[in-house]
Amino acid sequence: GENVEQHPSTLSVQEGDSAVIKCTYSDSASNYFPWYKQELGKRPQLIIDIRSNVGEKKDQRIAVTLNKTAKHFSLHITETQPEDSAVYFCADPGYGGSQGNLIFGKGTKLSVKP
Amino acid sequence: DAGITQSPRYKITETGRQVTLMCHQTWSHSYMFWYRQDLGHGLRLIYYSAAADITDKGEVPDGYVVSRSKTENFPLTLESATRSQTSVYFCASSVQGSGNTIYFGEGSWLTVV
Numbered sequence: 372g373e374n375v376e377q378h379p380s381t382l383s384v385q386e387g388d389s390a391v392i393k394c395t396y397s398d399s400a401s402n403y404f405p406w407y408k409q410e411l412g413k414r415p416q417l418i419i420d421i422r423s424n425v426g427e428k429k430d431q432r433i434a435v436t437l438n439k440t441a442k443h444f445s446l447h448i449t450e451t452q453p454e455d456s457a458v459y460f461c462a463d464p465g466y467g468g469s470q471g472n473l474i475f476g477k478g479t480k481l482s483v484k485p
Numbered sequence: 486d487a488g489i490t491q492s493p494r495y496k497i498t499e500t501g502r503q504v505t506l507m508c509h510q511t512w513s514h515s516y517m518f519w520y521r522q523d524l525g526h527g528l529r530l531i532y533y534s535a536a537a538d539i540t541d542k543g544e545v546p547d548g549y550v551v552s553r554s555k556t557e558n559f560p561l562t563l564e565s566a567t568r569s570q571t572s573v574y575f576c577a578s579s580v581q582g583s584g585n586t587i588y589f590g591e592g593s594w595l596t597v598v
Contacts (some may be wrong), residue, residue: 377527402584403584405586413591414590414591415575416589417586460527460528464583464584472530472533472541473518473587475520475527475528475529477526477527478528
């Protein structure tokens with residue numbers, strides 16, 4: 372079945388540093404790779420996604436890279452700010468299955484220290 | 486634009502009672518989902534629905550029942566609540582399934598005592 376592993380589970384950085392979170396997936400048929408951010412006590416929200424026909428996508432200080440050969444994708448946050456502190460989730464729809472079976476990683480708690 | 490709303494937002498119930506969590510979306514999205522969130526487990530899919538009258542199991546469906554008689558509503562029922570079902574429950578919707586942006590409701594905090 373579908374499986375997505377996310378690392379690290381916690382990450383602490385100084386304000387201004389970069390943060391990288393990595394997810395490994397198992398279904399070679401997967402072609403959509405989103406990242407969600409969840410602030411404390413709030414709902415998860417999509418921050419960036421990538422499809423398998425591109426290797427990298429950027430949106431201001433965040434970027435996602437995809438390595439289909441190694442079956443992993445990563446979230447990069449540059450020039451981190453305290454408001455980046457949150458839990459970040461990757462997800463894998465695993466198209467070997469159905470259109471509804473979106474499986475999330477276990478999350479990475481990012482703490483940005485001022 | 487109400488988006489996706491859940492009710493109740495907070496509930497305490499007793500072991501063995503039936504509980505229904507409601508979810509309503511105003512976007513006419515085809516797909517709807519129910520996730521539970523627990524420390525150390527992230528977001529786990531309970532059930533999802535591709536359209537009215539079409540539902541399917543996710544990772545952790547045991548102890549839960551869903552229905553979708555109308556596109557906009559997707560209630561989740563705990564038939565006989567157990568303490569292990571204490572969790573935060575998120576309803577979500579998407580235009581065309583898991584290959585597109587999923588929009589989450591604000592969550593329902595359920596405590597089973």
